[in-house]
Amino acid sequence: MRALCWNGVNDLQVESVSDPEIVNPHDVILKVRASTTCGSDLHFIDGYIPTMKPGDVIGHEFMGEIVEVGSAVERVRKGMRVVVPSFISCGQCWYCQQKLYSLCDNTHPKPELQEPLFGYPTAGIYGYTHAFGGYAGAHAEYVRVPFADIGCFEVPEGVADEAAVFISDAAPTGFMGADFCNVQPGDTVAVWGCGGVGLMAQKSARLLGAERVIGIDRLPERLEAARHHVGSETIDYMATDSVPETLKEMTGGRGPDAVIDAVGMEAHGPGLQYAYDRVKQAMMLETDRGQALREAIRAVRKGGTVSVLGVYGLMDKFPMGLVMNKGLTIRTAQQHGQAYVPRLLEYMQRGELDPSFLATHRMRLADGVRGYDMFKHKTDGCMRVVFTP
Numbered sequence: 001m002r003a004l005c006w007n008g009v010n011d012l013q014v015e016s017v018s019d020p021e022i023v024n025p026h027d028v029i030l031k032v033r034a035s036t037t038c039g040s041d042l043h044f045i046d047g048y049i050p051t052m053k054p055g056d057v058i059g060h061e062f063m064g065e066i067v068e069v070g071s072a073v074e075r076v077r078k079g080m081r082v083v084v085p086s087f088i089s090c091g092q093c094w095y096c097q098q099k100l101y102s103l104c105d106n107t108h109p110k111p112e113l114q115e116p117l118f119g120y121p122t123a124g125i126y127g128y129t130h131a132f133g134g135y136a137g138a139h140a141e142y143v144r145v146p147f148a149d150i151g152c153f154e155v156p157e158g159v160a161d162e163a164a165v166f167i168s169d170a171a172p173t174g175f176m177g178a179d180f181c182n183v184q185p186g187d188t189v190a191v192w193g194c195g196g197v198g199l200m201a202q203k204s205a206r207l208l209g210a211e212r213v214i215g216i217d218r219l220p221e222r223l224e225a226a227r228h229h230v231g232s233e234t235i236d237y238m239a240t241d242s243v244p245e246t247l248k249e250m251t252g253g254r255g256p257d258a259v260i261d262a263v264g265m266e267a268h269g270p271g272l273q274y275a276y277d278r279v280k281q282a283m284m285l286e287t288d289r290g291q292a293l294r295e296a297i298r299a300v301r302k303g304g305t306v307s308v309l310g311v312y313g314l315m316d317k318f319p320m321g322l323v324m325n326k327g328l329t330i331r332t333a334q335q336h337g338q339a340y341v342p343r344l345l346e347y348m349q350r351g352e353l354d355p356s357f358l359a360t361h362r363m364r365l366a367d368g369v370r371g372y373d374m375f376k377h378k379t380d381g382c383m384r385v386v387f388t389p
């Protein structure tokens with residue numbers, strides 16, 4: 001089959017690879033109908049997250065049709081149109097039982113790659129480095145889905161492929177980020193980043209009852225999407241001297257009740273701190289440019305919540321003193337998708353959530369290299385590219 005493969009830093013190619021096979025009786029094989037790009041892919045494409053190997057098939061956000069079923073699969077069947085969260089979870093271990101699906105104890109086949117750094121291995125993820133399990137990704141014609149009874153969710157009739165594909169990752173990640181904020185009536189939630197994840201976090205904060213949602217970015221088309229599709233107020237961080245000061249003014253001097261970082265380790269920004277991070281990142285002395293997270297910690301009100309969705313490695317100058325003295329709560333995780341997908345599909349069926357506006361570009365997988373180039377450089381207003389094999 002044809003698949004989009006990583007061959008080195010900033011080197012992707014569409015290649016022929018062998019078809020996936022059932023290796024465990026709980027597996028299914030999915031014929032991919034749609035897959036999409038994610039900001040998380042950029043971190044290993046750009047070389048900041050190591051342990052990719054040449055020839056690895058990338059892509060972790062996808063949906064499709066089940067074409068082959070392992071002998072122990074019970075809940076899903078051949079022919080079903082399903083969406084699959086990006087983290088692979090067994091459904092049985094202590095973590096899965098606590099609904100902490102991305103922390104599953106049983107789906108990382110190479111724990112020795114994570115344990116020295118993390119202490120304990122996380123769950124595995126499709127198409128996302130050997131440090132995260134080395135599973136083949138979904139920018140391909142077919143993909144193997146382990147623990148299919150836990151990982152496959154039937155897409156209701158009437159929900160289009162290109163809306164369902166975002167229930168794999170962008171939407172549950174955003175929803176989890178808003179859920180972490182424990183939104184109360186009257187709350188203001190500020191979200192750094194108006195990419196797919198940030199916009200889904202903003203929409204979710206609204207669904208959970210936030211009175212005001214403020215989106216922060218610099219790209220005019222994304223700020224416009226935040227206003228138009230979510231009803232957020234917006235701040236262009238390049239057009240203000242200080243985002244925290246602007247937020248303070250907008251909230252009567254108090255600051256937002258909760259803040260969400262949907263930017264991560266490749267934040268951009270004006271000023272000296274950005275230049276410092278850029279140089280250290282380029283020299284591999286830190287992996288992260290932490291502008292957005294530092295700003296969010298400064299801007300949130302005393303006693304507020306900082307919800308971190310952006311992916312990080314090692315950051316310099318993490319302002320622990322602010323966290324401590326302001327009495328902040330930090331919540332963060334890789335997405336526990338399986339905990340949120342049923343609820344999100346219900347919102348979609350009721351017409352309260354339609355993430356399909358994230359799909360600014362549609363392409364055949366054969367054009368995957370061009371698609372990722374557009375996504376990375378955000379050319380032509382690109383927010384997310386949806387690929388069909």
Ligand SMILES: NC(=O)c1ccc[n+]([C@@H]2O[C@H](COP(=O)([O-])OP(=O)(O)OC[C@H]3O[C@@H](n4cnc5c(N)ncnc54)[C@H](O)[C@@H]3O)[C@@H](O)[C@H]2O)c1
Nearest residue numbers: 039040173193195196197262263264267268310311334335
């Ligand atoms: N926790 C999870 O499970 C999970 C899942 C998916 C993605 N992520 C992470 O979430 C982050 C966002 O993902 P995405 O797909 O939306 O990425 P994206 O690249 O499409 O969007 C990131 C946005 O952040 C904006 N930005 C950059 N610097 C900023 C700053 N200083 N202030 C405000 N905005 C700034 C960019 O302009 C861009 O619009 C990434 O770090 C990604 O790895 C985490």
Ligand SMILES: [Zn+2]
Nearest residue numbers: 038040061169
């Ligand atoms: Zn993702």
Ligand SMILES: [Zn+2]
Nearest residue numbers: 090093096104
């Ligand atoms: Zn588990």
